[in-house]
Amino acid sequence: MKRELHLSKKSQNFIENLRVYLFSSGKKQDEIEGIVNELEIHLSEAEQNGKSIQKIIGKSPKEYMEMVSDEMTIDYRTWFKYICLIIFGSFSVKIFSDLLAGNLSYSLLEIIGHIIITVLFITVVFKGFKYISTINQSNVKEGVLIFGIALLPLVLFLGLTFLDKVIWTPTVHFDNIGSLIIGGITLLFVIGISVWAKTWILIVITALLTLPEYFLNLTSLQYETQHILSMIISFAGIAVSFWILPKLENVSEN
Amino acid sequence: MSTTQMLKGIIDGCLLAIIKDKEVYGYEMAEKLESYGFHSFSEGTIYPLLMRMQKEELITATLKKSTAGPRRKYYSLTPKGDLELKKFIERWQNLQSNVNGVIQQYTITNGGNQDET
Numbered sequence: 024m025k026r027e028l029h030l031s032k033k034s035q036n037f038i039e040n041l042r043v044y045l046f047s048s049g050k051k052q053d054e055i056e057g058i059v060n061e062l063e064i065h066l067s068e069a070e071q072n073g074k075s076i077q078k079i080i081g082k083s084p085k086e087y088m089e090m091v092s093d094e095m096t097i098d099y100r101t102w103f104k105y106i107c108l109i110i111f112g113s114f115s116v117k118i119f120s121d122l123l124a125g126n127l128s129y130s131l132l133e134i135i136g137h138i139i140i141t142v143l144f145i146t147v148v149f150k151g152f153k154y155i156s157t158i159n160q161s162n163v164k165e166g167v168l169i170f171g172i173a174l175l176p177l178v179l180f181l182g183l184t185f186l187d188k189v190i191w192t193p194t195v196h197f198d199n200i201g202s203l204i205i206g207g208i209t210l211l212f213v214i215g216i217s218v219w220a221k222t223w224i225l226i227v228i229t230a231l232l233t234l235p236e237y238f239l240n241l242t243s244l245q246y247e248t249q250h251i252l253s254m255i256i257s258f259a260g261i262a263v264s265f266w267i268l269p270k271l272e273n274v275s276e277n
Numbered sequence: 278m279s280t281t282q283m284l285k286g287i288i289d290g291c292l293l294a295i296i297k298d299k300e301v302y303g304y305e306m307a308e309k310l311e312s313y314g315f316h317s318f319s320e321g322t323i324y325p326l327l328m329r330m331q332k333e334e335l336i337t338a339t340l341k342k343s344t345a346g347p348r349r350k351y352y353s354l355t356p357k358g359d360l361e362l363k364k365f366i367e368r369w370q371n372l373q374s375n376v377n378g379v380i381q382q383y384t385i386t387n388g389g390n391q392d393e394t
Contacts, residue, residue: 028346058324061303061350068304069320081319094328 028067033076037084038063044088044156047149051098058091085157104220106145111216112225113141118209119233127202131192136183144176224268231260280317288318289326290365293354296336297362302349303327327352335361 030038038059045055062079069079080087117137121127151172155165197205217225235253242249288310295301295309307320330336335358340348354362 054328057350058328060347061324062321064302064347064349065304065307065320065324067346074320077319079319079321081321087319087321090322090325091328094325094332 028063029070030063030067031070031076034066034070037076037080038066040084040156041088041091043152045092045095047153047156048092048095049097049099049102049149050092050095052101054095058095088157107216108220108222108225109145110138110141111212112228113137115209115213115225115229116232118205119229120236122202122206123233123237126199127197127205128194130187130194132187132190133183136186140176140179140183143179147172147175222268223271224264227264227268228261231257231264235260284315284318287369288315288323289330290362290369291315292323292326292330293335293358293362293365296352297354297359300351300353302341302351306352330358334358 041062042055042059045058046052066076066079069076114137118127151168155168158164213225213229217223235256236249239249239253244252291310291313292306295306301309303323304320306323310318310323311320327336327338331338334355336352337355338350338352341351343349
């Protein structure tokens, strides 16, 4: 990417926190990169001259981050893009994996619950990361918070499944053709949104979360082995694509 | 009132003057300010100011290669920034003579020298 600068652990932490803070405040990506690069250079030169990080950013990193953030423009288009990607992503994963297992059938509670959980998750992720970036150090607290955020949708979806069994709400059943039509519409949405957002991420993640399980199901492996293998393939695949995709997309944009 | 609070609005003008003198990057600017005696401010505060001045089209920035590491962002003055600097100097001289007038009156009536801190 670029030549590495010599930075102390403290400065590196601050730079990372600033990046997360500005990103979760919805600031423009190129502006974030701009200020982060400038500060990295400043911090590294200051450190070479024996100055402390306090001399650069003052006593409160949080106040400094706010000061920088106030001068930057909010990128509503990108925000909207991310939110659409997450909502449609979560829906398409659910619909495709249900479709591969058989016909679709959803209760009203399931549909509404799914939307609420997704929106809640997005809010918590952005607020949570913004908060984490401002608290000083304490890796334990950070870890607990991130773990909590990651666990939240899982717990909520489990709760929803339970509620759905206890409370009866009108349910829509789709026959073969209906299921295929819904699947087709979802596919069109996924492709459409990916073209609009100019990213492969949604398609790749949907495929990684649904296809391994389906194909492993066709093999004669034991159920547990299938399950573990599909999870490993999904998450390793997602990790790799998060690493590779931004690079590929940056290249094609330039 | 702390020095930091007093400096608000003044640093902007000083930065314009430094940039007018010569194309500079952030760290150089902070060093210059320090060499003139501004010790108490946090160096990083210049960046939000630079961002604002860039949006107001008082300054422009270009990335230039450096021998030691990644590319630095160098700032230069726009014609609009040049005008703003002139206005700042005018405002400052006006302010300075007003404040000096008040202080002189104060020291005369109190019959002693006030230390500059």
